Amino acid sequence: xxxxxxxxxxxxxxxxxxxxxxxxxxxxxxxxxxxxxxxxxxxxxxxxxxxxxxxxxxxxxxxxxxxxxxxxxxxxxxxxxxxxxxxxxxxxxxxxxxxxxxxxxxxxxxxxxxxxxxxxxxxxxxxxxxxxxxxxxxxxxxxxxxxxxxxxxxxxxxxxxxxxxxxxxxxxxxxxxxxxxxxxxxxxxxxxxxxxxxxxxxxxxxxxxxxxxxxxxxxxxxxxxxxxxxxxxxxxxxxxxxxxxxxxxxxxxxxxxxxxxxx
Amino acid sequence: xxxxxxxxxxxxxxxxxxxxxxxxxxxxxxxxxxxxxxxxxxxxxxxxxxxxxxxxxxxxxxxxxxxxxxxxxxxxxxxxxxxxxxxxxxxxxxxxxxxxxxxxxxxxxxxxxxxxxxxxxxxxxxxxxxxxxxxxxxxxxxxxxxxxxxxxxxxxxxxxxxxxxxxxxxxxxxxxxxxxxxxxxxxxxxxxxxxxxxxxxxxxxxxxxxxxxxxxxxxxxxxxxxxxxxxxxxxxxxxxxxxxxxxxxxxxxxxxxxxxxxxxxxxxxxxxxxxxxxxxxxxxxxxxxxxxxxxxxxxxxxxxxxxxxxxxxxxxxxxxxxx
Ligand SMILES: Cc1cc2nc3c(=O)[nH]c(=O)nc-3n(C[C@H](O)[C@H](O)[C@H](O)COP(=O)(O)OP(=O)(O)OC[C@H]3O[C@@H](n4cnc5c(N)ncnc54)[C@H](O)[C@@H]3O)c2cc1C
Ligand SMILES: Cc1cc2nc3c(=O)[nH]c(=O)nc-3n(C[C@H](O)[C@H](O)[C@H](O)COP(=O)(O)OP(=O)(O)OC[C@H]3O[C@@H](n4cnc5c(N)ncnc54)[C@H](O)[C@@H]3O)c2cc1C
Numbered sequence: 001x002x003x004x005x006x007x008x009x010x011x012x013x014x015x016x017x018x019x020x021x022x023x024x025x026x027x028x029x030x031x032x033x034x035x036x037x038x039x040x041x042x043x044x045x046x047x048x049x050x051x052x053x054x055x056x057x058x059x060x061x062x063x064x065x066x067x068x069x070x071x072x073x074x075x076x077x078x079x080x081x082x083x084x085x086x087x088x089x090x091x092x093x094x095x096x097x098x099x100x101x102x103x104x105x106x107x108x109x110x111x112x113x114x115x116x117x118x119x120x121x122x123x124x125x126x127x128x129x130x131x132x133x134x135x136x137x138x139x140x141x142x143x144x145x146x147x148x149x150x151x152x153x154x155x156x157x158x159x160x161x162x163x164x165x166x167x168x169x170x171x172x173x174x175x176x177x178x179x180x181x182x183x184x185x186x187x188x189x190x191x192x193x194x195x196x197x198x199x200x201x202x203x204x205x206x207x208x209x210x211x212x213x214x215x216x217x218x219x220x221x222x223x224x225x226x227x228x229x230x231x232x233x234x235x236x237x238x239x240x241x242x243x244x245x246x247x248x249x250x251x252x253x254x255x256x257x258x259x260x261x262x263x
Numbered sequence: 264x265x266x267x268x269x270x271x272x273x274x275x276x277x278x279x280x281x282x283x284x285x286x287x288x289x290x291x292x293x294x295x296x297x298x299x300x301x302x303x304x305x306x307x308x309x310x311x312x313x314x315x316x317x318x319x320x321x322x323x324x325x326x327x328x329x330x331x332x333x334x335x336x337x338x339x340x341x342x343x344x345x346x347x348x349x350x351x352x353x354x355x356x357x358x359x360x361x362x363x364x365x366x367x368x369x370x371x372x373x374x375x376x377x378x379x380x381x382x383x384x385x386x387x388x389x390x391x392x393x394x395x396x397x398x399x400x401x402x403x404x405x406x407x408x409x410x411x412x413x414x415x416x417x418x419x420x421x422x423x424x425x426x427x428x429x430x431x432x433x434x435x436x437x438x439x440x441x442x443x444x445x446x447x448x449x450x451x452x453x454x455x456x457x458x459x460x461x462x463x464x465x466x467x468x469x470x471x472x473x474x475x476x477x478x479x480x481x482x483x484x485x486x487x488x489x490x491x492x493x494x495x496x497x498x499x500x501x502x503x504x505x506x507x508x509x510x511x512x513x514x515x516x517x518x519x520x521x522x523x524x525x526x527x528x529x530x531x532x533x534x535x536x537x538x539x540x541x542x543x544x545x546x547x548x549x550x551x552x553x554x555x556x557x558x559x560x561x562x563x564x565x566x567x568x569x570x571x572x573x574x575x576x577x578x579x580x581x582x583x584x585x586x
Contacts, residue, residue, distance in 0.1 A: 027402055134366070134371055140337070223412075260469070262494065
């Protein structure tokens with residue numbers, strides 16, 4: 001089984017509080033700590049487990065600038081066999097469709113049975129997997145939380161649907177799956193793992209190598225343009241309790257008692 | 264302007280709440296537009312849904328076919344590509360079905376795609392101005408979406424309030440004959456229901472809910488200590504279940520349980536819409552979070568900006584003194 005896993009470099013939600021810059025139109029970029037999108041670790045882990053069982057190889061791909069190489073390398077340290085970086089000035093400010101079409105061009109350069117994306121990334125769009133599948137005209141399943149693969153031409157996948165129920169499907173290969181968190185327990189990557197892949201060559205492909213017309217991607221190709229970031233005048237919101245910890249605790253206990261929160 | 268369509272999901276003969284929200288969202292795009300609702304399904308249930316939606320003032324396209332009895336996104340997509348005019352704007356709920364359908368549909372229609380839309384701010388030329396959030400709701404963004412060749416818009420559940428104004432009843436038009444080839448390379452097998460857990464958080468009046476802010480499995484103890492003193496039960500956000508620190512039956516949210524407590528403590532929980540989607544019945548919500556800008560404070564009645572690892576033991580101690 002040849003598996004391609006798409007990974008995105010994102011500001012680490014555990015390390016950053018996202019705030020507006022002083023001009024109030026963009027997020028404060030300084031001091032942001034980046035990592036690989038949480039969902040993508042599950043996708044890479046799943047790919048490695050499948051290949052361990054049925055054979056084949058795992059390739060990790062990211063669209064981004066030079067910095068994205070570090071997340072590709074991290075996923076290789078998990079055990080992915082190959083890495084690929086898709087990078088070009090023309091790719092900057094792509095919308096979701098742009099990113100998906102760049103990935104599609106990379107898929108055409110290889111021969112894959114399965115493509116994984118994460119279900120969701122920092123933009124909260126949950127779009128790349130479904131777009132890529134439709135561009136390739138491959139079947140697709142989103143929010144996958146179980147995969148039963150052997151060496152046949154169809155596999156079984158479970159999709160997580162409302163209420164934590166699971167929708168079981170049979171799907172023909174090749175296909176694209178977006179992976180939901182919780183499908184497995186992604187392995188820990190230690191310093192030693194990172195060191196092992198530190199000098200591995202990660203091929204980098206641009207628009208020309210991928211055969212992409214630069215006008216169809218990036219800002220030029222985007223039908224969807226992000227204009228600014230902002231924080232609206234929000235409604236009242238919570239009454240924030242102020243004072244020393246003792247005072248706050250005392251006040252909160254009173255409120256909880258009044259509402260029946262302390263039995 | 265392009266014609267506006269909504270996709271109605273339904274179950275057991277009743278449209279999902281999203282149907283009336285999507286109609287409201289469509290009217291926010293264009294108050295004068297007629298809205299066409301697409302109802303696909305089979306049998307009497309689907310007929311009842313058509314009538315209910317028509318009564319709310321939308322024109323209904325009914326697509327009845329055995330193959331649509333269970334909503335398989337690939338089949339629905341094929342059908343929509345055949346039914347929709349080329350520059351249509353179609354609104355879909357941003358739920359587990361909409362996430363499956365929307366992105367691929369936009370490619371097949373060669374239309375723009377924007378997901379998790381929470382509001383519209385009118386047109387600028389051929390661009391629709393859309394509001395959405397990024398970074399789990401920590402910041403908002405304006406997005407301009409070129410709708411000249413149509414658009415697929417996935418709308419966040421609960422973001423638009425259903426319009427109560429009674430409008431003349433809509434017509435039901437049977438489009439079943441235009442649906443085209445309804446086979447798929449992904450075939451639905453069955454739905455496996457979530458397992459019941461050792462606790463039933465849906466029956467609890469007081470829930471002490473813990474999120475990723477707890478940082479480490481060893482810290483979970485402070486949450487159970489507090490729950491014990493308060494006489495409530497422990498629930499959680501999804502990452503706690505993903506990490507296998509608590510069982511799935513304790514997860515609150517769209518992919519977990521829907522709870523209706525009287526009092527809800529959100530401890531180290533950011534307040535994503537998927538989490539809040541499981542919190543019903545207008546409980547008294549207390550949020551403790553170290554980030555003063557965390558979206559949870561918008562949903563809470565009372566907030567404390569603090570590190571839960573320090574604050575919770577203090578609170579527990581105070582309550583235990585009282586007990
Ligand atoms: C400077 C900047 C400007 C931008 N401007 C715009 C804009 O004007 N309009 C607009 O619509 N968007 C814009 N974007 C967003 C950008 O296009 C997103 O990266 C894209 O929409 C895909 O990310 P997502 O979070 O939407 O993906 P989702 O669909 O939510 O992510 C799901 C999965 O898709 C895969 N994936 C996502 N991104 C990548 C990637 N880069 N490489 C490999 N795999 C990936 C991963 O597997 C991920 O888990 C901008 C981004 C940046 C950094
Ligand atoms: C299809 C789908 C379905 C989903 N279903 C659900 C669902 O049913 N339920 C659900 O919960 N999620 C669900 N999610 C996930 C959801 O999008 C969020 O990722 C999740 O709710 C975030 O959980 P959290 O608030 O615990 O973590 P985070 O968003 O990481 O927030 C942690 C919060 O803790 C705060 N914090 C950190 N450390 C401390 C500290 N020491 N003291 C105080 N505060 C601290 C941070 O400021 C932050 O606000 C779903 C996602 C998808 C895509």
